[in-house]
Amino acid sequence: MGEYNPTILQGQHTNDDEILAKTPLDPKALGGDSSVIIMELLQRFKVRDVMKRQVISISRKATLREAQSIMRENRISGLPVSENGRLYGLVSVNDIIKGLDGGWMNDACEDHMATNLVVLEAGMPLAFALRYFNNYTYGRFPVLDSNRQLVGIISQRDVMRALLYELSVEIRKLERKTRGGQEQESQSKEHYFRKEWAVVRNDLSRAGHAANDIKSLLRERKIDRTVVRRVAVAAYELEINICIHSHGGVMVLLISDDTVTITAKDRGPGIPDIEWACRDGTSTANDWIRSLGFGAGMGLSNSKRVSDEFDIQSEVGKFTKVQCVFRIPKAEG
Amino acid sequence: MSCEGRDGKGTEMTIADVVKILDGKLMAGDGTSPRAVGAVVANDLMSDVLLHDADDILLLTSLASDQAIRTAHIVGAMGVVVHNAKPLSETMIKVANDLGIPLVSSPLSKYDACVRLHDAFLAEERS
Amino acid sequence: MTVDEICAKVGGSVAVAVEGASAETVYVGDLLSDIMGHAGEDCALVTIQNHLNTIAVCTLVGCSVVVICHSRPVPPDMADGAKREDVAIVVTPMSQYEAALALSSLPPSGR
Numbered sequence: 312m313g314e315y316n317p318t319i320l321q322g323q324h325t326n327d328d329e330i331l332a333k334t335p336l337d338p339k340a341l342g343g344d345s346s347v348i349i350m351e352l353l354q355r356f357k358v359r360d361v362m363k364r365q366v367i368s369i370s371r372k373a374t375l376r377e378a379q380s381i382m383r384e385n386r387i388s389g390l391p392v393s394e395n396g397r398l399y400g401l402v403s404v405n406d407i408i409k410g411l412d413g414g415w416m417n418d419a420c421e422d423h424m425a426t427n428l429v430v431l432e433a434g435m436p437l438a439f440a441l442r443y444f445n446n447y448t449y450g451r452f453p454v455l456d457s458n459r460q461l462v463g464i465i466s467q468r469d470v471m472r473a474l475l476y477e478l479s480v481e482i483r484k485l486e487r488k489t490r491g492g493q494e495q496e497s498q499s500k501e502h503y504f505r506k507e508w509a510v511v512r513n514d515l516s517r518a519g520h521a522a523n524d525i526k527s528l529l530r531e532r533k534i535d536r537t538v539v540r541r542v543a544v545a546a547y548e549l550e551i552n553i554c555i556h557s558h559g560g561v562m563v564l565l566i567s568d569d570t571v572t573i574t575a576k577d578r579g580p581g582i583p584d585i586e587w588a589c590r591d592g593t594s595t596a597n598d599w600i601r602s603l604g605f606g607a608g609m610g611l612s613n614s615k616r617v618s619d620e621f622d623i624q625s626e627v628g629k630f631t632k633v634q635c636v637f638r639i640p641k642a643e644g
Numbered sequence: 645m646s647c648e649g650r651d652g653k654g655t656e657m658t659i660a661d662v663v664k665i666l667d668g669k670l671m672a673g674d675g676t677s678p679r680a681v682g683a684v685v686a687n688d689l690m691s692d693v694l695l696h697d698a699d700d701i702l703l704l705t706s707l708a709s710d711q712a713i714r715t716a717h718i719v720g721a722m723g724v725v726v727h728n729a730k731p732l733s734e735t736m737i738k739v740a741n742d743l744g745i746p747l748v749s750s751p752l753s754k755y756d757a758c759v760r761l762h763d764a765f766l767a768e769e770r771s
Numbered sequence: 772m773t774v775d776e777i778c779a780k781v782g783g784s785v786a787v788a789v790e791g792a793s794a795e796t797v798y799v800g801d802l803l804s805d806i807m808g809h810a811g812e813d814c815a816l817v818t819i820q821n822h823l824n825t826i827a828v829c830t831l832v833g834c835s836v837v838v839i840c841h842s843r844p845v846p847p848d849m850a851d852g853a854k855r856e857d858v859a860i861v862v863t864p865m866s867q868y869e870a871a872l873a874l875s876s877l878p879p880s881g882r
Contacts, residue, residue, distance in 0.1 A: 515709075515710075515711070516710055516735060517710075518710075518711065518714070519710070519711060519714035519715070519718070520714070522714070522718055523714050523717050523718065523743055526717065526718060527743075540718075540719070540720065543718040543719075544694045544718060544719070546718075547694065547714070547715065547718045548691065548694065551691070610691060613691065613694060613695065684868045685866065685867075685868065686799055686866070686867040686868045686871065687801060687819065687866075687867060688800060688801035688802040688805065689801045689819060689820070692801075692819055692841075704868070706800055706801075706802050706805040706809075707802060707805075728805070728808075728809055730805075753798070753799070753809060753879055754799040754800060754867075754871070755797050755798060755799045755817070755871050755879045756879050758799065758867075758868050758871035758872060758875075759871065759872065759875045759879075762872050762875070
């Protein structure tokens with residue numbers, strides 16, 4: 312069980328805070344006998360999986376009036392005060408109300424912001440985070456990473472939303488299991504997770520970033536290691552192809568209960584001879600591409616080799632679409 | 645090729661050992677990682693690196709680009725060594741830190757590094 | 772070391788034979804710019820770049836033996852280029868790492 316230190320931005324740590332930080336949520340605290348699945352989800356998912364990453368913030372010297380306008384435009388009730396990723400405090404709706412009442416709306420935020428804040432760590436499992444929601448009246452918590460940089464903000468609503476979604480996934484899985492073996496033969500290709508990445512032509516500095524993300528995502532979801540390796544290789548090859556051979560396109564990751572699907576689609580120029588392109592060693596790469604270590608002509612054949620199902624379609628002048636499907640071996644029990 | 649000793653046991657060489665053996669300098673990533681070298685791959689063509697099935701690859705390369713790191717991440721490599729003291733870009737170092745891949749700069753050529761690593765494996769076996 | 776000796780050490784086969792070709796040192800590399808920058812004359816180039824460009828680089832560097840690893844096939848235009856420029860090609864099933872060790876009795880190439 313990990314240990315998390317309570318982080319108070321300023322002000323005293325209390326003994327209660329220490330205990331709070333180190334004890335995960337008691338199943339009974341959720342009301343009655345909480346299911347194993349819920350507890351497992353709360354342990355598996357971290358604050359960073361659920362938090363809002365686009366943190367709207369304001370600088371210390373900005374006025375309360377500016378804070379009010381930002382909060383109104385963005386419809387938020389809590390505005391972190393931060394500069395260069397460092398968190399200094401929080402302005403809430405209450406501070407605005409007091410400001411309007413007291414007539415100091417032109418004062419700097421730093422004069423009125425709350426500084427005795429509780430913040431959460433990005434890597435903290437939700438099981439710990441929920442304790443904070445239960446024990447403090449604050450509606451939201453800023454989230455810091457291990458370098459004490461402000462990386463997100465999390466509210467109870469974010470947690471509930473994510474939990475409900477994941478719970479529905481788990482319930483579907485259970486329903487399928489109870490219906491019996493024959494259900495699993497029918498196309499249970501209902502994907503419960505989808506993510507898309509843009510791939511920019513010739514952007515070699517970013518080339519492969521989608522594949523790296525895909526690999527990290529699959530590892531986090533504890534999908535079978537050998538499957539993850541094969542998916543990562545195929546995704547990388549296909550992404551590089553889009554990058555160096557096409558006008559640009561997208562990588563799509565789809566996860567269902569028993570498959571992982573990678574689709575690489577680009578806007579052209581299309582492949583005139585698909586069979587030739589899929590052969591080992593054949594490549595249209597030019598010298599510049601080769602000088603950077605690419606273009607050995609293995610991309611499509613590699614992807615085909617590692618996937619369980621491989622499909623490629625192309626129309627010259629229009630597009631190329633490659634789809635690789637990987638079967639996830641069934642876990643025992 | 646995997647680094648099995650004659651009796652089939654794997655090596656215990658970690659990235660910290662590699663830094664020493666190759667007169668290298670750790671430029672990014674966790675130099676204290678306990679992961680041992682599972683296989684040595686000396687290659688500059690990243691698509692070729694992808695063909696290796698081994699776990700815990702130590703990648704020796706002259707390709708000082710983000711691609712070497714990204715490919716290393718895809719195959720679950722335990723470290724990347726860039727040879728001939730080739731200068732490493734800031735983005736390469738950043739990507740290595742972001743993806744958690746130990747990155748070592750060595751003044752040795754790839755050939756010298758191969759020989760030194762092999763000698764070190766043999767020495768380990770004997771001890 | 773002659774081509775035949777190199778071939779024997781790496782357990783390979785001679786794809787392009789050149790009378791009298793030999794190597795004094797070894798360079799391992801696949802990036803043509805890197806090879807040009809660091810490989811010395813009279814080296815045996817250990818690589819997987821089974822491409823005509825490799826022969827061009829060999830002529831610039833002054834090496835007369837290429838060892839192609841992982842049994843990569845030598846395309847016809849590369850073989851023709853090699854014959855024209857008197858560059859011998861040996862193909863081995865070994866990886867670059869293994870081939871380097873096999874040839875390690877030779878000193879490293881250097882510039």
